[in-house]
Amino acid sequence: MGKCYVCSKPATQTCTGCKEAVYCSKEHQIAHWKQHKVKCRPYEIQKCPELGRFLIATRDIPQGTKLISEHCLVLGPKTSTEPLCLGCYQPLDPETSSRCPSCEWPACDARCPGLTMQDHHLPECIVFSRNPLPARIGRMNYDAVLPLRCLLMQKKNPKKWKQLLSLESHFSQRDNTNIQRDNKTHTKIEEKIAKYLKENYLSYLEPGIITNTSSEVIHVLCGIIEVNALEIPTGDGEVMAIYPNACLMEHSCLPNVKYTFNLEDFKIYVESCGDIKRGVHLCTMYTHTLWGTAARQDHLKRTKYFTCKCKRCTDPTELGTNFSTLRCIGSSPLDVTEKCDGLVIAKSGDENSDWSCTKCPLILSASHVSDLVSRLGAEVDAVMEEPSVGKLEKLISNLQKLLHPNHYHCFTVEHSLIQLWGREEGYIHNQMTDSLLNKKIETCRRLETITESLDPKGIRTGLYTGVCLLEESLALSEVAKRCKDSVTVEKTVRDARNALEKARDVLDDTGPGSKLTSVINMTYSNVMNELKKFKIVELT
């Protein structure tokens, strides 16, 4: 085994992480950990002009390897959040809620423990309390809390402050002295954050309490927050946090890691999804898997200041799913009285590229497509405010005249429709016609194929796929009840059971997936009881 890394005596145990470092005893392994932990990681931080810093695998990493577990540098309310308690982040109504006894900002309870904690409300509470005027509704700007918490780290924790400032802020793209300036961002931050903090709080502080309170440093911090902060799904209040290593992971629309949070201490855990080969970058997803390429690219450009060049973004068919594809509305090149049934896709992955029909000479400009897709998106949003089977069926039939059935707007509508078919009065499963039941099953399966192609490792869309599989199994169970012969019954119930088992596999039973998992478990028992009724006692 070689010699102990600490005392050079014969080693008896190996580090289970890297399988390289060896020790004579547990004590020496523990003593060496502080020094060894950076080398032990199966990845390292590298830097290049295109990506800035990024994480790269230094050896082959098997599926499910825990890569990062770390506390945040800073945490606070998410941008544009509804009012919440600054101690525990529970949403509240500021008109009726309790107040923090020191600064009078709304709180879930005057005794909320987080109000007096260093990592939560305490630092800004001291600053808020300097303003002699009581905190009033309309004067409380939750978007300024996280930038203020960052500012306060200068004195509170200089080491973390340095780590924070080393993160990318894209200051030059946001600054309005730059030629490529994004005036809107700069003006908004200046008005909503810098001016607000100065007028209401920073001007009341004695000099030296915060070393640097310049507008420039506030703009840099707002950039760092926008580019790096991760949203934490607490299920209730809206929180975001910045992590020293996890925030260095680059973006890909086909990520290879997933992360979860401990909601007690907001620690992040990152693990590999699928095997990652040595030399491959560790990638997470900064945007929404179930948006089309133009929408994802626009989001990344506006908030993270780069263009993604991943395999999905550079393939106009989006990995063969046609998630952004339109239908041709021209006439057939063979017979002008007939409609052309070609598909219209972008000529290349470039955002300004024209779109062309696969069958006729029709060409559409990128801006024409963008206007059409935004208009249809607004129609979808309006109907989704108060959906019903009737409204969604009409909408999908209209959308499919212009869009490929797999288009992401159609996906959104159909994902709701499969949940209303079977639940809305008049469309309860036992009220549905055979053909509608089959249509529901077919739709569920098509939507599952889309999520599996776009997110083969089930990192982001587990919940969506889980819903499709649950709905498929419910419809199959109803079909089974109507089957006349026992062979078809057995096959259909088997299919229902398989869909539920697959749903359990794709769902994370922590967080939002846990509620769905309990519904799936209940449905699973019902399906098994059905099997017994049909005298199919044992299925393997």
Ligand SMILES: C[S@@+](CC[C@H](N)C(=O)[O-])C[C@H]1O[C@@H](n2cnc3c(N)ncnc32)[C@H](O)[C@@H]1O
């Ligand atoms: C959360 S930070 C990642 C860490 C950052 N590279 C650094 O050095 O601090 C996000 C920024 O990294 C860069 N980045 C991440 N993924 C990228 C990608 N796929 N292509 C180009 N730039 C990327 C962009 O500048 C982006 O705004």
